[in-house]
Structures are given as C-alpha cells and as structure tokens.
Amino acid sequence: MGKGNTSRGVQAGLVQSASSSLQEARQALANRLRELVKDAGLDGKDLAALCGWHPSKVSRISTAKTQPSENDIRMWCRACGAEDQTGDLIASLRTTEGTWLTWRRLERAGLKRSQEERLPLYQRTRHFRSYSVWALPGLLQTHQYTEDVLRTIQEQRVSVGDVADAVAARMERQRVLREGQRVFAFLVEEPVLRNTLSTAEAQEEQLEHLLSVSVLPHVSLGVVPVAQQRRQLPVENFWIYDNAQVNVELVSGYLTLTQPSEVKAYVDMYRTFAGMAVYGARARALIHKARASLA
Structure with missing residues (x-):
C-alpha cells in the first residue's frame, strides 16, 4: 500500500x-x-x-x-x-x-461569533496542546496572517462579511498566551512554515513572530521535519485542552470529543508526533530556512 x-x-x-x-x-x-x-x-x-x-x-x-x-x-x-x-x-x-457542528452551522452568524464562542474554553484551560498540518494555530498568528486566513474562509463558506471583527476577536483571545499560569505546546508539520495565504512580506512577519514566541518559557514549539522516516503520517488539525476535551478540524465540520478513551487516543497521537519533532535551535533553523525560501 x-x-x-x-x-x-x-x-x-x-x-x-x-x-x-x-x-x-x-x-x-x-x-x-x-x-x-x-x-x-x-x-x-x-x-x-x-x-x-x-x-x-x-x-x-x-x-x-x-x-x-x-x-x-x-x-x-x-x-x-x-x-x-x-x-x-x-x-x-x-x-x-x-x-458535531458543520462549518455552515458553526459559522452561520459570522466568523466573529465563532471566534468568541471558544473564548471561555481558552480561559479555563491551563494546558494547551495543538497539532497543525495546514496553517499555524490561531494563538500563534499575526494580525495580517489571521486576516488572510479568515478572509479566505469567509469567501469560501460564510455569507456574513465580518472578517475585521473576527480578526479582532482572535487577537483578543491571544491574551491567554501571556496571562495566567498556562502551558502551551504546539506541534506543526514543516510544510506549515511555507503554506501561506498571505504575501511574502506577511509570511516573513509571521515567521519572525513565530521565532519570538518560540523562546517564551511557557511555550514549547516543535516542528515535524519532512525529511525523515516517519512513524506516523500527518492527520487532521486537532487541539487538546487539559485532558478534558479535544477539538478536531475536519473538511466538513468541527468535532468536540470528551469521552476519556477518545481524548486519550489523541493524547497518544500527540505524543507520537512530539517524539518525531525537533525543538529549540533545530526548530528555529527550520523556521529560518522557510524565511530564506521567501526570497
């Protein structure tokens, strides 16, 4: 196969x-x-x-x-x-x-509301784990990167034109990254560093921001390199909130899991990817390499 x-x-x-x-x-x-x-x-x-x-x-x-x-x-x-x-x-x-919420139902009132509805979950969570295969997670995005991602989503599937308000809501949600006693662990597949809906200038700004966030003491950033013999192929984007809830982003909608056995399945999957990732100076080297490719 x-x-x-x-x-x-x-x-x-x-x-x-x-x-x-x-x-x-x-x-x-x-x-x-x-x-x-x-x-x-x-x-x-x-x-x-x-x-x-x-x-x-x-x-x-x-x-x-x-x-x-x-x-x-x-x-x-x-x-x-x-x-x-x-x-x-x-x-x-x-x-x-x-x-289970289809994107159409989740975003029927616009992108701003869908951003705001997740804020209570972010505020009560103390340990965040995120795995991303197509775009950087929202907590790590710059204003312009967020605008470009949300505008593309709005054009594809949302009739309400509230991108500016949705961007502001996501930027407000990023306050959890710097407030309270929280720990964040982000895993991204290496192609995510090059995948962009933005201009080269916006992507360079985003990668600079990623470098600055990666050295925060309560943040772990791992990059899963392309050039390796993998033990696990990429899967869908997912978030783990403490050990209580998992959210999965599928093509057709947004899945929330709270069953302990299924939360554990994603925790185990996260650990597999974490064991394949590089961190610290090696992760930053891949970010610098992606920056250099913009030229």
Whole structure:
C-alpha cells in the first residue's frame, strides 16, 4: 500500500473513532426516550398516534437513526406524561448537537461569533496542546496572517462579511498566551512554515513572530521535519485542552470529543508526533530556512 493510501486509511480510522462519541451521545438520548415510552405503558404505535406521527418516525428516533428536534422531545414527553423530563432531555439534545457542528452551522452568524464562542474554553484551560498540518494555530498568528486566513474562509463558506471583527476577536483571545499560569505546546508539520495565504512580506512577519514566541518559557514549539522516516503520517488539525476535551478540524465540520478513551487516543497521537519533532535551535533553523525560501 502506498503512503497516500496509508495516510487516508489512518485519517479515516481516526475520524471513525472520533465520531463514536457523537453516536454514543445520540444513543444515550434515544435510550432515555425509549424508557419514557416503556414507563408510560405505551408502545411505538401508541406514541406515534398520540403525537400524530408515522410509526417509522418513532422507530428511527428510538434507535438513534434520526436525531429528534426540540419540539419532537416536547411532544414525546407530553404523550408519555413526563413533561417534567422535557428540560433535561432538551439539554441532552443540545449537548449532543454540540458534539458535531458543520462549518455552515458553526459559522452561520459570522466568523466573529465563532471566534468568541471558544473564548471561555481558552480561559479555563491551563494546558494547551495543538497539532497543525495546514496553517499555524490561531494563538500563534499575526494580525495580517489571521486576516488572510479568515478572509479566505469567509469567501469560501460564510455569507456574513465580518472578517475585521473576527480578526479582532482572535487577537483578543491571544491574551491567554501571556496571562495566567498556562502551558502551551504546539506541534506543526514543516510544510506549515511555507503554506501561506498571505504575501511574502506577511509570511516573513509571521515567521519572525513565530521565532519570538518560540523562546517564551511557557511555550514549547516543535516542528515535524519532512525529511525523515516517519512513524506516523500527518492527520487532521486537532487541539487538546487539559485532558478534558479535544477539538478536531475536519473538511466538513468541527468535532468536540470528551469521552476519556477518545481524548486519550489523541493524547497518544500527540505524543507520537512530539517524539518525531525537533525543538529549540533545530526548530528555529527550520523556521529560518522557510524565511530564506521567501526570497
């Protein structure tokens, strides 16, 4: 099997594993709804008749094949005489929906809001770990680099034109890099140093900034070199927040993982990449090499 096929296989396996958190959350909600029907002494046909639905809808929701809407849950609880359960079940639904968000849904109100919504997570996290395969992580970006990245995203998939406000929100979020007792560990694949949506001048400024951040005492910057016999091919961008949550950036959306076993899988993956990276003077040499290539 070629390296390209191996890489696709590795990524597909990780995505499949990650998506199990979403399926488990959906199944747990379906189980609770099914228990309400049983406790009420009803069956699926009875519930369907009370709600005015086709029995197949009840079956799909009960088996987690279809995600219920908030109104579905209200009607389900009313039919089962369990309206006191409505609030908790809707909260569970919202948590489940938050596990997987398409970019269209996440960014439907614009890029600024999607930037601001992550701020509480950043503020409560004390140990950040980031792996990047296509662009530098937001906490390390200059103003111009951020503007160029977000403007490209806006042009591709966002109808709201709020790039300037989104850039300001990301710059504000970068305050966590210099405030509080936090530790940051960044891993980037070497091509990231050359990948750019910016001009050569903006990219040079970005690399200079990267050099200055890399010497901060609470920051570890590792670069995974291209020219080596790899033990693991690149995967999707991901962030680890403490040991509590992982966020994964996929082509189609944004995945949040909190299951301990899946968080551990990404922690282990991070350690593998960390063992392949170079640090300190060797990492800075690769940054200088990327700068020189701009000429």
